[in-house]
Amino acid sequence: MEINLVELYKEMPDFDNHHEASLWFHKQFPNHVQFKEMDTINGTKVYYYHIIKDREAYEDYMQSLDSIEYDILSDKPFRSYSTVEISEDGGVSVTE
Numbered sequence: 001m002e003i004n005l006v007e008l009y010k011e012m013p014d015f016d017n018h019h020e021a022s023l024w025f026h027k028q029f030p031n032h033v034q035f036k037e038m039d040t041i042n043g044t045k046v047y048y049y050h051i052i053k054d055r056e057a058y059e060d061y062m063q064s065l066d067s068i069e070y071d072i073l074s075d076k077p078f079r080s081y082s083t084v085e086i087s088e089d090g091g092v093s094v095t096e
Contacts, residue, residue, distance in 0.1 A: 001032065001053040003082050005094055015090030018047055025049065025084060033084075045088040054080040 011028075015021040026033050029051050036048045052058045054076070061077035085093040 003051060003053065003094075003096065005082075005096060008094060012092065015086075015092065017090045018045070018086050018088045021086045021090050021092050022047065022049070025051070025086075034081075036083075047086045047088075049084040049086065050081040051084060051094075052081050 008028075013024070015024065022033075032052045034050045034052060036050055038045055038047050040046070050058070057076050057080035061080060064077075079096075083095045085095075
């Protein structure tokens with residue numbers, strides 16, 4: 001699955017909060033959005049999601065993070081997902 005960030009940002013509405021943004025991404029990429037973690041930066045909650053582009057490579061990579069030894073032989077694990085950061089006030093940043 002390819003993600004065109006320019007087109008994505010053009011289509012993306014303004015969000016009032018994290019919940020609205022999260023719902024939008026789940027509707028745009030059904031069964032491809034995975035919540036990863038929440039952090040607080042300068043007093044603002046930020047939620048991190050992965051948009052999974054290559055399920056098999058992504059799952060292999062995530063499972064490998066639990067093992068002591070893992071050899072990364074290509075950039076395929078890193079290309080298997082894009083990261084979405086959504087702040088509690090609805091601000092969004094996407095990286096490939």
